[in-house]
Amino acid sequence: xTRQLRAVRTRQALVTAAASEFDRSxxxxxxxxxxxxxxxxxxxxxxxxxxxxxxxxxAVQMQGLAITRAALAxxxxxxxxxxxxxxxxxxxLARLLEEEPAVRSAARLSRERPDEDLAWSxxxxxxxxxxxxxxxxxxxxxxxxxxxxxxxxxRFLILGAEDRARAxxxxxxxxxxxxxxxxxxxxxxxxxxRGICGPSRGEPx
Amino acid sequence: xTRQLRAVRTRQALVTAAASEFDRSxxxxxxxxxxxxxxxxxxxxxxxxxxxxxxxxxAVQMQGLAITRAALAxxxxxxxxxxxxxxxxxxxLARLLEEEPAVRSAARLSRERPDEDLAWSxxxxxxxxxxxxxxxxxxxxxxxxxxxxxxxxxRFLILGAEDRARAxxxxxxxxxxxxxxxxxxxxxxxxxxRGICGPSRGEPx
Numbered sequence: 001x002t003r004q005l006r007a008v009r010t011r012q013a014l015v016t017a018a019a020s021e022f023d024r025s026x027x028x029x030x031x032x033x034x035x036x037x038x039x040x041x042x043x044x045x046x047x048x049x050x051x052x053x054x055x056x057x058x059a060v061q062m063q064g065l066a067i068t069r070a071a072l073a074x075x076x077x078x079x080x081x082x083x084x085x086x087x088x089x090x091x092x093l094a095r096l097l098e099e100e101p102a103v104r105s106a107a108r109l110s111r112e113r114p115d116e117d118l119a120w121s122x123x124x125x126x127x128x129x130x131x132x133x134x135x136x137x138x139x140x141x142x143x144x145x146x147x148x149x150x151x152x153x154x155r156f157l158i159l160g161a162e163d164r165a166r167a168x169x170x171x172x173x174x175x176x177x178x179x180x181x182x183x184x185x186x187x188x189x190x191x192x193x194r195g196i197c198g199p200s201r202g203e204p205x
Numbered sequence: 206x207t208r209q210l211r212a213v214r215t216r217q218a219l220v221t222a223a224a225s226e227f228d229r230s231x232x233x234x235x236x237x238x239x240x241x242x243x244x245x246x247x248x249x250x251x252x253x254x255x256x257x258x259x260x261x262x263x264a265v266q267m268q269g270l271a272i273t274r275a276a277l278a279x280x281x282x283x284x285x286x287x288x289x290x291x292x293x294x295x296x297x298l299a300r301l302l303e304e305e306p307a308v309r310s311a312a313r314l315s316r317e318r319p320d321e322d323l324a325w326s327x328x329x330x331x332x333x334x335x336x337x338x339x340x341x342x343x344x345x346x347x348x349x350x351x352x353x354x355x356x357x358x359x360r361f362l363i364l365g366a367e368d369r370a371r372a373x374x375x376x377x378x379x380x381x382x383x384x385x386x387x388x389x390x391x392x393x394x395x396x397x398x399r400g401i402c403g404p405s406r407g408e409p410x
Contacts, residue, residue, distance in 0.1 A: 192396065194347060196355065
């Protein structure tokens with residue numbers, strides 16, 4: 001029992017350290033000895049738990065998927081209109097990308113080692129498509145806007161959030177002058193909802 | 206002279222092969238022996254021209270920057286309003302990302318080995334900021350839309366175009382069912398200009 005508990009803790013410490021390493025350096029650039037050092041665990045213990053770099057990466061991706069699924073399941077549905085629930089999903093994804101190295105890692109590794117079963121987007125794309133479809137049926141969207149276009153736009157915003165979150169991580173904590181990923185995505189939705197060409201500053205609104 | 210010409214051609218063949226390799230595998234994942242095989246050049250010749258992987262990557266990044274600067278310089282200015290010229294810049298960048306491995310490589314390597322002097326965005330971000338600023342002063346933008354927000358939105362669209370273009374490259378050429386990066390960015394701008402919430406399908410426009 002105690003030994004099992006210790007094994008679980010060791011495994012978790014390795015996945016946590018690996019999440020930061022894969023997020024920063026990518027799959028090919030990740031160094032297992034750095035993971036061991038960060039986790040305070042020997043290379044022997046690492047290879048006992050994860051025979052290959054691929055197994056360790058898959059464990060990180062599964063954790064990123066699990067964290068994302070759990071966070072989205074906890075979002076309040078209630079009476080909120082579908083369009084706003086869809087936007088809340090993208091804001092929650094941006095928050096996870098900012099705060100959870102395992103989620104940033106899952107997003108990056110999904111591109112660097114494609115595998116349908118571990119693709120990070122599988123944890124959110126269907127929910128977004130459903131909500132945008134509902135928003136369309138509810139008449140929340142301009143007639144000319146197709147739900148699938150908003151799913152594409154969301155994918156772009158989430159890529160931008162990942163890029164911004166990773167850039168923040170690599171900057172020294174002492175210089176957080178720019179808006180974070182969540183704030184940036186929120187601003188973009190404000191623009192996208194209103195449209196950029198509305199009443200121009202010249203004319204009366 | 207002939208020897209010089211041969212050297213120039215060898216160098217160019219190496220940079221061309223390296224562009225595809227860095228685009229597909231990233232900096233850490235790129236294998237110099239694959240570059241030699243693709244270029245039909247010996248490892249000895251490669252190390253004669255590029256002493257390190259970093260030198261080869263920098264040469265690819267400089268080519269990506271040069272291609273991008275030249276393409277944007279060729280865009281017609283004429284009487285086109287600033288907002289539409291800014292959108293044309295993003296569409297041209299999406300086209301370059303689709304068609305030029307050196308440009309996709311420059312975009313990817315700019316993230317994987319940050320270096321102010323070689324950052325791919327340096328070849329277009331200032332032009333975009335100027336054009337959006339001009340569009341604002343010309344009253345082309347909604348009063349509540351800040352030019353810097355449109356520069357951020359453009360950055361997101363260009364990241365999405367890069368991701369789409371790389372995914373297309375990795376797919377077998379026989380299955381080009383989805384719209385390409387340029388078409389996708391064009392569709393997104395259509396939505397962003399109009400806004401998504403306009404007159405809902407229920408009410409009369």
